[in-house]
Amino acid sequence: MRLRPIAGIVLRQFYLLRGSPVRVLPMFAWVAIDIVLWGFITRYLNSVSAAGINFVTTLLGAVLLWDLFTRIMQGVTTAFLEDVWSRNFLNLFATPLRISEYVTGLVLTSLAASTIGLITMLVLATAFFGLSYLALGMLLIVLLLVLSCFGIALGILASALVLRLGPASEWLVWPLPALLSPFACVFYPLAVLPHWMRAIAYALPPAYVFEGMRSVLGGRTPTIAPLVGAVLLSLGYIAVSGYLFGRTYRYAVRTGLLARYSAETVS
Amino acid sequence: MTHARAAAGSAAAGADATTVLSVQNLSKSYARLVAVSDVSFRIARSEILGLLGPNGAGKTTIINTILGVLAPTAGTIRIGAFDVARQRAAALARTNFAAVYATLPGNLTVRQNLSFFGLIYAVRHLRARVESLLEQFDLRTLGDTKCGLLSSGEQTRVALAKALLNSPDLLLLDEPTASLDPAAAQSIRRHIRTLAQQRDCGILWTSHNMYEVEEVCDRVLFLSRGRLLLEGDPRRLPGEHGTRNLEELFISLAREPLTHREGSPP
Numbered sequence: 001m002r003l004r005p006i007a008g009i010v011l012r013q014f015y016l017l018r019g020s021p022v023r024v025l026p027m028f029a030w031v032a033i034d035i036v037l038w039g040f041i042t043r044y045l046n047s048v049s050a051a052g053i054n055f056v057t058t059l060l061g062a063v064l065l066w067d068l069f070t071r072i073m074q075g076v077t078t079a080f081l082e083d084v085w086s087r088n089f090l091n092l093f094a095t096p097l098r099i100s101e102y103v104t105g106l107v108l109t110s111l112a113a114s115t116i117g118l119i120t121m122l123v124l125a126t127a128f129f130g131l132s133y134l135a136l137g138m139l140l141i142v143l144l145l146v147l148s149c150f151g152i153a154l155g156i157l158a159s160a161l162v163l164r165l166g167p168a169s170e171w172l173v174w175p176l177p178a179l180l181s182p183f184a185c186v187f188y189p190l191a192v193l194p195h196w197m198r199a200i201a202y203a204l205p206p207a208y209v210f211e212g213m214r215s216v217l218g219g220r221t222p223t224i225a226p227l228v229g230a231v232l233l234s235l236g237y238i239a240v241s242g243y244l245f246g247r248t249y250r251y252a253v254r255t256g257l258l259a260r261y262s263a264e265t266v267s
Numbered sequence: 268m269t270h271a272r273a274a275a276g277s278a279a280a281g282a283d284a285t286t287v288l289s290v291q292n293l294s295k296s297y298a299r300l301v302a303v304s305d306v307s308f309r310i311a312r313s314e315i316l317g318l319l320g321p322n323g324a325g326k327t328t329i330i331n332t333i334l335g336v337l338a339p340t341a342g343t344i345r346i347g348a349f350d351v352a353r354q355r356a357a358a359l360a361r362t363n364f365a366a367v368y369a370t371l372p373g374n375l376t377v378r379q380n381l382s383f384f385g386l387i388y389a390v391r392h393l394r395a396r397v398e399s400l401l402e403q404f405d406l407r408t409l410g411d412t413k414c415g416l417l418s419s420g421e422q423t424r425v426a427l428a429k430a431l432l433n434s435p436d437l438l439l440l441d442e443p444t445a446s447l448d449p450a451a452a453q454s455i456r457r458h459i460r461t462l463a464q465q466r467d468c469g470i471l472w473t474s475h476n477m478y479e480v481e482e483v484c485d486r487v488l489f490l491s492r493g494r495l496l497l498e499g500d501p502r503r504l505p506g507e508h509g510t511r512n513l514e515e516l517f518i519s520l521a522r523e524p525l526t527h528r529e530g531s532p533p
Contacts, residue, residue: 008386012372015379019413086372091429094334094364095387096356254338256297259331 001104005097009105010112013079017113031067031117032124038063039129057217059187060131062210064121066186069147069206070177071117075110076155077162077173084167089261093253099246106159107152114151118144136216139227143209146230150205153237154180160245163252167261185210205234285311286347287361287437287469288333293342295328295493302328303493306342310437310469315460317484317501318473321521325493326473330366330439333471335359346437360388363433365426366441373415377406377425380414381432388433400428403458419446427455431462438462438470444479456483477501477514487513489520496520 017023042055049055083092092102125131133140158173165172183197184206193201201207208230215222252258288310295303303325310316318326331337333344335355344351349358371380378397385393401407404424409417414425423446430438440459444452460483463470474480480487481501489497497504497520501513510516 002389004389005387008383011386012375012379012383015375015383019376020374082372086374087370088372090331090334090336090366090369091371091384092387093336094359094362094369095384096360096389097387098356250338253336256331256337259328259337 001098001101005095005101006105006108008097009079009102010108013082013105013109013113016082027071027113027116028120031071031121034063034067035060035121035124035129039125043129054217056129056131057135058214060125060129061133061136061213061217062186064118064125064131064133065143065147065209065213066177066181066184066206067121068114068118068144069151071114072110072148072151073155073158073177074174075113076106076152077158077170079106079109080155080159080162081170084162084170084261087261089258093249093258099249100242103156103159103242103245106155110152110155111148114148136213139212139216139222142227142231143213146205146209146227146234149231149234149238153234153241156238156241156245160241160248163245164248164257180204180206183207189214203233205230205237208233286345287312288471289343289345290329290333291343291345293329293332293344294340295325295332295337296340301493303332303339306490306493306495308488308495308498310471312436312467312469313463314486315463315470315472315484317480317487318471318490319477319480319487319517320490321517323492324490326490327366327368327441328493329490330364330441330471330473333437333439334362334364360433361436362439363388363430363435363437364439364441365423365430365443366439367423367443367445368441369426370422371414371425371429373413376411376413377401377417377428378410380425381429384429385432390432396432400431403431404428420448420451423447423455424451427458434466434468436468438468440470440472442473442475444474444476452479459483477512477517481513489517491520 038060039056042059045055045059083089122133126133136143154176158176161173162169183193183201184204185193185201186206190198190201190207190211208226212222212227249258252261286309290309291307293303293306294301306325306329308316318329320326328337332339333346333351335351335358338352346358346362349361351358371384375383378401381397381400382393385397390396401410404427406421406424406428409421414422417425423443427443430440443459444455447455456479459470462468472480472484484501487499487501487504488495497508499507505512505516508516508519510519
């Protein structure tokens with residue numbers, strides 16, 4: 001992989017962000033609204049609960065981590081969709097740009113944008129609702145790593161779906177995180193799921209993240225093996241989604257789908 | 268021997284240092300449609316080759332296969348020494364294109380588009396190169412204007428500036444003057460002509476303007492229903508085929524049944 005073409009993809013997204021407040025605002029606004037909404041909900045739950053459970057760390061912490069995952073996934077997809085919306089495929093893929101360089105550029109763009117969202121969430125949750133993310137210690141890094149990797153994988157997979165199914169299929173991929181959330185056990189332990197749902201949850205790295213988070217916040221020592229497994233699993237998903245994107249691209253080149261994407265510009 | 272076979276022969280023989288593009292036995296078919304059938308040709312350095320044919324003849328399909336965005340069903344395409352199928356990045360690093368149906372992202376300014384594509388093409392001294400192209404195509408005052416706000420003529424100039432970013436050995440121009448007024452079109456033609464001569468650049472040019480083709484192209488290929496029908500000098504072909512001018516020849520070829528021409532002698 002060469003750095004300059006990757007920098008080109010990142011620069012293009014930076015130009016778009018710099019010149020467009022409607023692209024910048026969602027990086028802060030939606031995550032801020034989520035934190036404020038769930039911050040008040042957890043504060044209310046703390047006041048009515050007699051059990052002494054701190055909902056701020058369990059629920060608000062979970063919202064923060066899930067939002068990060070969603071942001072990363074949507075960041076990759078949105079960066080890809082910018083090329084769909086501007087009908088730029090022919091210009092882009094007729095260059096020496098390699099698919100691995102293109103996808104890396106999309107991922108770096110998403111990571112940069114999501115980091116801004118993460119900082120916004122951490123500041124709000126800490127300053128206004130007393131979330132102590134440091135309670136998670138070094139585990140926080142592992143949790144963020146797993147969710148970031150799985151967000152990247154899902155974002156690449158969603159982009160491959162749009163490439164394969166056409167521009168209108170973007171409406172299929174936006175709800176993907178919501179579709180996974182019941183299995184990811186964001187707000188409840190894995191044990192409450194029925195067996196068939198648990199089988200799916202075991203295949204999803206976020207389920208291990210939220211189980212690990214609840215273990216630590218519940219005063220238990222987290223088991224390392226499942227988290228290591230989750231890291232490997234999410235890296236595996238990146239490899240699989242990258243492979244599928246490459247395969248979809250080759251299919252699009254072979255069948256004329258890629259050329260038709262741009263041919264829509266003349267219709 | 269038919270003209271098409273003569274063209275195939277010249278492509279096979281033309282794999283030398285002066286060849287910037289060699290297309291051999293190129294075919295592209297879809298489930299029930301043969302878009303391009305057994306087309307061969309080559310382009311030498313400093314040569315402008317016109318690819319002519321009616322709508323649906325297969326011109327854009329050929330351009331898309333050369334650009335690597337459409338895989339051929341059969342045949343090979345070499346840009347310089349590089350096979351597009353196997354050495355795509357190296358081949359496309361020496362190539363660029365401009366087409367009326369591939370406008371640059373309208374949500375970026377002219378300068379941003381050139382900088383973005385310049386990085387992808389790994390252009391050295393990019394800032395200076397961008398400024399020089401803005402100057403060459405009289406775009407300096409539009410440098411900070413979003414491409415979506417430009418007139419079609421201005422967009423064509425930006426697309427041409429993008430097409431020259433990497434100083435390509437092979438330039439593909441799909442109807443580059445289609446949306447330009449006569450004065451602007453003439454200026455662009457002169458520019459491209461000079462470019463081919465000064466930079467040793469091979470150019471594949473498609474156009475429906477036969478007067479333009481006669482003025483610009485060194486050689487033309489006539490394509491109809493995916494097959495190569497004729498090859499020759501655009502200034503001599505009409506006389507050789509008993510028509511008054513290239514436009515008349517174009518019309519007669521476009522209307523002629525394909526099987527008739529294939530069997531007839533040159």
